[in-house]
Amino acid sequence: MATSPTQIRIDQTVKKEANALFSELGMDMSSAVNMFLRQCILRGGIPFPVELPKYNKETMAAMVEAKRISHDHNVPSYSNMEDLLKALEE
Template sequence: MSTVQTQIRIDATIKKQANELFNELGLDMSGAVNIFLRQCILRGGLPFKVEIPQYSKELLNAADEAKHISRDSDVPGYTIMEALKKALEI
């Protein structure tokens, strides 16, 4: 089997994270890409579902609320579990 060199552009952070994962799996980037391409050929398409997630309005509102709370300096934060437990006691 002959091989050819291929160049692709990848976000630096994504590449670093992927390399760390592949190293844990005993693979390098080339091996992982070859597995991906073989799976695409085998399945006649991408080997996973590609879709835009559809989140409920309730979940999106809760995420927005959590974001606002996390940035509100008037909301106390806790670094000690006992202090958090005490604050939750009513």
């Protein structure tokens, strides 16, 4: 199969997270993009629904905060419920 080099622009964070995911799945970015494109051709369109989320502003703000917290190494994390409850009581 002849291949053709293609260049696309991707947000750095999205690329990093996608590469990590694809690596866990045993593939690289090129394989994942090829799989996506083949599914588009097979289905005659995007192979998943493309729609705007119907979340209210409060929910969207909570999701943004949760993402920020999940990436903040200064926020404590707990591996079991006992430690969490102990920290809450302090």
